[in-house]
Amino acid sequence: MPMEITFPGGAAVNASVRGFTIHTDQPEEDGGGNSAPAPFEFFLSSIGTCAGYYALRFCQQRQLSMEGLKLLMDWERDPDSHRLTRVRLTFELPADFPEKYGKAILRAAGQCSVKRAILDPPEFDMRIA
Known part of the structure; x- marks a missing residue:
C-alpha cells in the first residue's frame, strides 16, 4: 500500500496512508514550528x-x-x-x-x-x- 508524503509548509512533512495523515514538524531550534513530533x-x-x-x-x-x-x-x-x-x-x-x-x-x-x-x-x- 503506497504512502504519500506531502509538504504543507515550513519544516512540516506529512505522510498519508489508509486514509490517515501523520503530521510531523521539526523543533523550533531546527527551523520548525514545533507543531507535531x-x-x-x-x-x-x-x-x-x-x-x-x-x-x-x-x-x-x-x-x-x-x-x-x-x-x-x-x-x-x-x-x-x-x-x-x-x-x-x-x-x-x-x-x-x-x-x-x-x-x-x-x-x-x-x-x-x-x-x-x-x-x-x-x-x-x-x-x-
Whole structure:
C-alpha cells in the first residue's frame, strides 16, 4: 500500500496512508514550528508502540490484567554522528503479574516487526519519477 508524503509548509512533512495523515514538524531550534513530533520521534514511537502491541497481545492471549502495564522507552545517540546507538525498553508490570511470564513478555515484545526491520534492514531504492 503506497504512502504519500506531502509538504504543507515550513519544516512540516506529512505522510498519508489508509486514509490517515501523520503530521510531523521539526523543533523550533531546527527551523520548525514545533507543531507535531519530528519524523525521528515518530520512527522511535513506532518501535515502542510495536513492542507494546506484542506485549498487549501476550497479556490478552493469557487473560492477564493490563492494569498498571506500562512501557517506557529511552534511547542514546552518538553525539557526533547523531546515529541511534541504543534503544532501551523498560516494562513496568502490574503488581499481580505472574513472575513466570516475566521473560516471556520480553520475548514476545522482541518479536516486534519494526525491531526486526532494523535488525535486518531493507534495501532502499530512491528514484525520480
